[in-house]
Amino acid sequence: MANEKYNLKNEIETLREDCLRPTRTFGRSTQIWVGCLLVIIGWGLYCYIHQLRDGLGVTAMRNYVSWGLYISTFVFFIGISHSGTLVSAILRITKQEWRRPITRSAELLTFVSLCFGGIQPIIDLGRPDRIMNLVFFGRIQSPLIWDIISIMTYFTGSTVFLFLPMIPDMALCRDRLTVVDTRYKKFKKWLYKFLAIGWQGTKSQWHRLELTMTIMTIVIIPVAVSVHTVVSYIFAMTLRPGWDSTVFGPYFVVGALYSGSACVILGMAAFRKLYHLEKYITPRHFDLIGRVVLALTMIYAYMNLNEYWIPAYKMATAEGHLLNDLFTGSYSTAFWTCQFGTVLLPIVIMAFPKGRKITPLVITCIIIAAGAWVKRYLIVVPTLLHPFMPIQEVPGTWSTYFPNYVEFSVTAACLAGIFLIITLFSKLFPMMAVWEVEEGIEIDHDKQMAIELREIRLAEEAKLLDLAKTNGGVVNEGNKSITQPA
Amino acid sequence: MKMNNIIKKTALAITLTGLFSITASAQDQGKSEATIVMSYSKNADLSKTATAIIKVKNKDGKFVAAKNAKVNFYLMHDKQEQLLKSANTDNTGLAVIVLQKDMPLDDSLSFTIVAKVENDPLYENASEQMHYKDANLSIKLNPADTGRVVIAKVTQTGKDGKEIAIKGTEVKFYVKRLFGNMPAAEEYAVSTEDNGEASFIIPKNIPGDLEGKVTVVAKIEDNDKFGNVEGNADTKWGKPLATIKDPFPRELWSPYAPLPLVITISTLFGGVWFTYFFLFYQLVKIKKDTAKA
Numbered sequence: 175m176a177n178e179k180y181n182l183k184n185e186i187e188t189l190r191e192d193c194l195r196p197t198r199t200f201g202r203s204t205q206i207w208v209g210c211l212l213v214i215i216g217w218g219l220y221c222y223i224h225q226l227r228d229g230l231g232v233t234a235m236r237n238y239v240s241w242g243l244y245i246s247t248f249v250f251f252i253g254i255s256h257s258g259t260l261v262s263a264i265l266r267i268t269k270q271e272w273r274r275p276i277t278r279s280a281e282l283l284t285f286v287s288l289c290f291g292g293i294q295p296i297i298d299l300g301r302p303d304r305i306m307n308l309v310f311f312g313r314i315q316s317p318l319i320w321d322i323i324s325i326m327t328y329f330t331g332s333t334v335f336l337f338l339p340m341i342p343d344m345a346l347c348r349d350r351l352t353v354v355d356t357r358y359k360k361f362k363k364w365l366y367k368f369l370a371i372g373w374q375g376t377k378s379q380w381h382r383l384e385l386t387m388t389i390m391t392i393v394i395i396p397v398a399v400s401v402h403t404v405v406s407y408i409f410a411m412t413l414r415p416g417w418d419s420t421v422f423g424p425y426f427v428v429g430a431l432y433s434g435s436a437c438v439i440l441g442m443a444a445f446r447k448l449y450h451l452e453k454y455i456t457p458r459h460f461d462l463i464g465r466v467v468l469a470l471t472m473i474y475a476y477m478n479l480n481e482y483w484i485p486a487y488k489m490a491t492a493e494g495h496l497l498n499d500l501f502t503g504s505y506s507t508a509f510w511t512c513q514f515g516t517v518l519l520p521i522v523i524m525a526f527p528k529g530r531k532i533t534p535l536v537i538t539c540i541i542i543a544a545g546a547w548v549k550r551y552l553i554v555v556p557t558l559l560h561p562f563m564p565i566q567e568v569p570g571t572w573s574t575y576f577p578n579y580v581e582f583s584v585t586a587a588c589l590a591g592i593f594l595i596i597t598l599f600s601k602l603f604p605m606m607a608v609w610e611v612e613e614g615i616e617i618d619h620d621k622q623m624a625i626e627l628r629e630i631r632l633a634e635e636a637k638l639l640d641l642a643k644t645n646g647g648v649v650n651e652g653n654k655s656i657t658q659p660a
Numbered sequence: 661m662k663m664n665n666i667i668k669k670t671a672l673a674i675t676l677t678g679l680f681s682i683t684a685s686a687q688d689q690g691k692s693e694a695t696i697v698m699s700y701s702k703n704a705d706l707s708k709t710a711t712a713i714i715k716v717k718n719k720d721g722k723f724v725a726a727k728n729a730k731v732n733f734y735l736m737h738d739k740q741e742q743l744l745k746s747a748n749t750d751n752t753g754l755a756v757i758v759l760q761k762d763m764p765l766d767d768s769l770s771f772t773i774v775a776k777v778e779n780d781p782l783y784e785n786a787s788e789q790m791h792y793k794d795a796n797l798s799i800k801l802n803p804a805d806t807g808r809v810v811i812a813k814v815t816q817t818g819k820d821g822k823e824i825a826i827k828g829t830e831v832k833f834y835v836k837r838l839f840g841n842m843p844a845a846e847e848y849a850v851s852t853e854d855n856g857e858a859s860f861i862i863p864k865n866i867p868g869d870l871e872g873k874v875t876v877v878a879k880i881e882d883n884d885k886f887g888n889v890e891g892n893a894d895t896k897w898g899k900p901l902a903t904i905k906d907p908f909p910r911e912l913w914s915p916y917a918p919l920p921l922v923i924t925i926s927t928l929f930g931g932v933w934f935t936y937f938f939l940f941y942q943l944v945k946i947k948k949d950t951a952k953a
Contacts, residue, residue, distance in 0.1 A: 314917040314925060323925070327932055334939060341946070371943060372950030379949050386942045393935050400928075 182619050186612050189454070193604035193611075194350055196449045200357060200601055208597060211590040218587020221580045222297065230300040232580050238565055239558045239575040244298040246551040247585050250433065251291025252325070252405055253426070253546065257434030258284025258332055259398035261463070263391045272462050274614040275454040275606045279441040281336040282605075283434075286595045288329045290588040297584060317407040328401045331394050337369070338387050342609040345373035365602070402430045409553070415492040416557035425477045432470040433546030436539035439463055441596075443536045445605045454611060457532055464530030467539070468521065475517045496560040505556050508548055516545020692716035694726055694777050696788035700887035702795070704877075708759040710790075712775040714749050716783060725753030729783050733757050736772035736789070737764055744773070769793055769816055790887070795826060797891040799878050808862040808897045812878035814852050814889075825856025829880060833860045836875035836892065844876070868898020
């Protein structure tokens with residue numbers, strides 16, 4: 175038993191070291207990576223200032239397409255923010271033990287994608303300084319106000335949801351930092367101390383933490399669902415072909431979960447490889463979350479069928495023009511690639527166990543994420559180019575749209591911003607919830623111990639039975655008395 | 661040497677004279693020819709105004725307003741011009757002055773006012789005059805009269821101070837609205853009779869204010885003898901304005917949202933934010949637990 179305890183202690187110590195190791199280094203490759211991201215962000219900022227100074231005319235957007243790449247990206251980023259809720263909250267509430275090593279990266283992805291998703295509509299404004307008018311003079315009847323309220327609520331909630339399980343880990347970082355020499359030690363010392371909020375792991379502190387996490391887990395799920403439902407309302411509550419749909423709420427929510435969980439897999443694979451977490455994030459984790467993505471992709475395919483098949487059956491005038499353009503017109507390549515390449519093909523791949531192995535699953539998830547982004551573009555742009563009133567007597571360029579370098583640069587900067595925050599976060603904080611994984615190890619260890627003890631007991635009982643058989647009667651050993659069955 | 665000096669001075673004098681004359685001529689050529697149109701109004705409060713509209717021809721030969729032109733107004737009395745006031749034209753070329761109420765009249769109980777543009781750097785000199793008699797217009801009505809008859813009486817004050825009735829003058833009847841006067845009926849012009857009175861029946865159902873009050877206006881307009889003369893009176897002959905108790909009912913499309921929507925959204929998000937605050941409170945308690953420990 176002493177040996178078992180020793181092993182458990184060693185295992186936990188190894189886990190702590192494995193998780194904290196990346197926070198103590200900031201190697202050359204990381205520096206180059208951060209430098210590249212900063213260059214992209216800098217260029218994006220320059221383009222945004224150009225857009226601010228000279229107006230939205232510097233983008234490819236015109237009167238008809240006033241929601242282009244920015245709003246498509248907004249929907250995509252808000253979509254992948256659902257990853258944290260799905261993986262962390264739903265798996266937590268259903269007590270899925272395998273969730274433990276992946277919750278942190280999922281919650282972080284939620285936080286950063288909300289940060290950059292939330293600013294996309296502001297970037298899309300020619301006069302962003304007027305955004306406060308929406309807050310001061312907005313009408314509660316407007317889906318735009320609901321959007322602001324629900325995104326702010328979700329952002330606050332997901333920040334708390336990210337922070338709560340970090341508290342014991344912050345205390346661990348705080349305590350370990352005093353004995354390990356690292357760069358920026360003074361800053362880190364202050365940061366960990368501040369974020370640990372005096373955590374000492376007392377019984378009452380654990381009790382309160384568990385209480386708050388349980389409440390937060392329950393609350394964050396409906397809030398997350400409300401966010402993407404309301405994002406869909408911005409489209410569905412306007413009378414436009416393609417958007418005038420009653421399934422838009424669940425369609426957006428499922429689409430968000432499908433793309434978000436795929437992005438979680440990408441994050442898991444990246445951190446596993448970069449920070450050598452192979453011991454903790456195993457192929458089994460990929461197989462299990464791959465099954466989740468498979469289920470979500472199938473539901474998403476079903477929603478797609480409803481979204482397009484019903485209007486296609488009727489082919490009402492304006493809707494018909496839009497659908498013709500999507501099915502056989504200028505957007506048909508992108509549309510069918512999305513449907514077959516990023517929905518049906520992933521289903522086929524992930525349906526087989528070999529397709530849920532790490533490499534094929536990562537490739538599939540890259541396809542899913544890219545396809546989800548293009549799909550958002552196909553929801554936003556073609557509808558704007560097919561209004562009920564025909565586009566006429568306007569310059570030819572107004573009736574087409576493809577994002578130009580300004581929009582691509584600003585969007586790339588936002589994506590780089592997401593990567594930068596994730597990188598810096600991973601260099602400051604452990605990318606796995608250490609205490610949760612420890613808890614998992616202890617539970618596994620207890621289970622293993624229980625199995626071993628049961629096996630020992632059964633072996634002893636079998637031995638006694640054999641003894642009784644040979645003696646042909648009853649054997650008394652201490653308080654035990656075993657009688658040979660008739 | 662003397663001869664040379666004389667020649668030089670003479671040449672200089674000729675050159676300077678030439679230059680001055682060219683400049684003066686050029687300035688004269690740069691000035692625009694101004695045209696003056698005058699009018700006179702006697703308002704309901706018995707104040708009197710004289711108006712001059714100055715117009716000039718532009719390069720295309722079209723009349724445009726002469727802006728910021730100085731106009732001098734004179735009163736002709738005993739064949740003498742007596743300066744009353746000066747006024748500058750506005751952007752529409754309009755210059756207005758208020759005349760004194762007891763303006764001296766000539767033997768024919770009339771007055772003459774002259775408007776002049778004089779020595780203006782931009783416009784050529786111009787002059788125009790108007791000659792009007794000073795008429796009075798009073799309104800008589802009985803608020804209790806169900807027939808809603810309004811009588812406008814046009815008179816002129818004689819030298820002895822007696823009112824002299826003026827017959828055959830057209831009086832138009834209006835009802836005052838927020839942005840001007842509305843003709844009170846389709847046929848709203850009535851000529852005065854021998855006694856100087858013009859009778860008019862105000863139609864029913866003219867919208868008034870909350871109490872049904874309307875302002876009846878009688879006007880002599882652009883009359884060759886009297887210019888513009890106006891009189892008015894308030895009476896409760898109008899239809900009381902129906903007040904809308906709730907001009908903005910709670911609707912999705914009105915400024916105020918339906919209550920069920922407000923309550924639903926407030927309850928949902930209020931509940932979530934209440935939970936957040938409870939969690940923040942728990943975090944504070946976690947911090948305090950440290951202090952206890």
